[in-house]
Amino acid sequence: MKISLFIAKRIIGSKSYKNSVSAPIIKIGIIAISVGLIAMHIAIGTGIGFQNKIKDKISSFEGHIRVSTYENNSTNTTLESIDPQMIRSATETERISFVNSVAYASTVFKTDKNFAGGLLKGIDSTYRWNTFEDYLIDGRLPDIGSLISREILLSKHIARTLGVKTGDRVSSYFLFEDRLPIRRSFVVSGLYDSGFPDFDQRIAFADLRHVQKIYQWPTDQVGAFEITLDNFDDIHQFSEEVYDQVPAPYDVQHVKERYPEIFNWISLFDTNIALIIVIMIIVGGINMITALLVLILERTQMIGLLGVLGMQQWSTQKVFLYNAAYLIGIGLLWGNVLGLGLLALQHQTGWITLDPTSYYVTTVPIAFDVPMITAINIGTFVICVLMLLIPSLIISKVTPIRALRRV
Incomplete structure (x- = not known):
């Protein structure tokens, strides 16, 4: 087992880690990731659900393309x-x-x-x-x-x-x-x-x-x-x-030409979904950066000791990146459980209702887009970890002598 991963696992499993000064901030970071993913799930599930439901309704009445006389x-x-x-x-x-x-x-x-x-x-x-x-x-x-x-x-x-x-x-x-x-x-x-x-x-x-x-x-x-x-x-x-x-003598029209206002409206969901995803990833990333910085500052003595023992800076960085990746994974796990759970509840019960004269549906429609769900999980994880690379460079500012003087 690589030494960086071994140390990261020992830190995560230690009781002092769970009762440390950084514990509340770490929990906030996890919650931020979870809430962000829940928001992304809801935005994607309802947005694509609206688009699919309205497309299906129009298509069930008129098909996709109509051929008729002028x-x-x-x-x-x-x-x-x-x-x-x-x-x-x-x-x-x-x-x-x-x-x-x-x-x-x-x-x-x-x-x-x-x-x-x-x-x-x-x-x-x-x-x-x-x-x-x-x-x-x-x-x-x-x-x-x-x-x-x-x-x-x-x-x-x-x-x-x-x-x-x-x-x-x-x-x-x-x-x-x-x-x-x-x-x-x-x-x-x-x-x-x-x-x-x-x-x-x-x-x-x-x-x-x-x-x-x-x-x-x-x-x-x-x-x-x-x-x-x-x-x-x-x-x-x-x-x-x-x-x-x-x-x-014949005319050919598809439903987007026949109902441009409706399709222009539902196309706005794509913009809303993209905006929510970007905002939630940024918010989650910033919270994880804060948690990582506090965790690094709390472990300066350990960083100094590892430096004295000859561990390279990048290996020390990886200890904290593994730690942060674990926290991000916990946040994603809870975000998936709660986010997909809420979508499944709405899909099965339809407990959130709407006015059909305004929204063309009686309940909030839900779509489970597996490729999109997979993409936001992988994307959130990768982007948040990449965002943590720069703040992890603070480890290079920790000199072993100064860190060990505090022991």
Whole structure:
């Protein structure tokens, strides 16, 4: 065993070490490392959790990329149909998880006493709901089979406005400038609540064939294609590739273009996370520097004795660096236990709630990013140890003769 490590272990294991003058300062240093790591865990876990949850919510409604015709309306209504053959080559790639064929139609939902404006999203039997079942709060998803289904999935918000529940009937009116309104009658199969007001206040799901008949489209044509990729980070590159391949009348937009304000907002979490990590590492490092300096000053006699015995300065420095590394490790251990424990508690219970109208989620979402967790542990340890190299040079100022005179 190396002599520096041996001496460091003896110091750590001694009773005098735990009852020394430096003990309270050492404890403060450990607490600073622990609190800093807890703050980093919370910042990363909640920040990435928010980003992932909001991305998943938007993607569960609209996919990652939408291919539709160029339309000059602000209602998302798909006024022109698309022939699936026109984009087949653009969507034949392994990077795509699935493609949904959909169509949107502005409508007015009405009961005997109430009405509400909305957007009917037409879906077919192959529609992939992805994570949407997580938002289902009552009933079930519409059953789309070989025959035209009369079932409709409403949001909790629309159902409350209309005063209906699962199993009730609701009428839907489609208005046109050049012809009479068209009425369709539906049975509410279920209710959803995503906590995302932009969607909950207007979107309902029903059989795509209703929209096709209303707009007098052929049965093989749809209003839009919603593409979901295996990797969300590919949307910029892939949307450009699809845009280059589809014919001129079609438009290609990814969700970041459709909802720039939301994605600009969640991108700020990256800056916040980086800032918190830097601040916490600096604070923890400064506290450990203080603890190391006190520990060195308390052990000047030992430093002098080691010098007389012929130990080199760097070997003596390593004694205290090993000591400090041990203290940093203790701080990281407690920081991981408490920080990850708090995140796990929130993940399992959702005890911290939020207003969905402001944050788009009902509880604080948590993500456990193992590579990031590993990186902040290693990074904190390495940076703090490197920060201690300069103050450890004070050992060179300790002369053996002066130190031993104090014995």
